Amino acid sequence: QVQLVESGGGLVQPGGSLRLSCAASGTISSIYTMAWYRQAPGKQREWVATLTSGGNVNYGDSVKGRFTLSRDNDNAKNTVYLQMNNLEPEDTAVYYCKRWQPGRDYWGQGTQVTVSS
Numbered sequence: 582q583v584q585l586v587e588s589g590g591g592l593v594q595p596g597g598s599l600r601l602s603c604a605a606s607g608t609i610s611s612i613y614t615m616a617w618y619r620q621a622p623g624k625q626r627e628w629v630a631t632l633t634s635g636g637n638v639n640y641g642d643s644v645k646g647r648f649t650l651s652r653d654n655d656n657a658k659n660t661v662y663l664q665m666n667n668l669e670p671e672d673t674a675v676y677y678c679k680r681w682q683p684g685r686d687y688w689g690q691g692t693q694v695t696v697s698s
Contacts, residue, residue: 583607583687587678589663590692597696598666603678603689605659610682615661617650619674619694629676632661643671668696 589601616631630650678689
């Protein structure tokens, strides 16, 4: 079993920045992907970015160039970070962290990001 704990959400003005964290604990596999998704009110859940255990990162078109997904250099921390810059009101959503390991997906509880003046 794997537990994911997200943090870092909040209220920010348009053009501002936030950094989300997702820490994994439990039965950790060295083969994994870590991803962020988001869901705005009344909309379907949207994929934001994915990082693989090999270090590859991919981004959704709506966040490319503004968001950066990275992982802690200390592998024992099993933590990834989503740096979000130049935030727009359209980025307002609950952000969810997802970890895939062979066999199943694990989801975090979500953290609210609100971009508003």
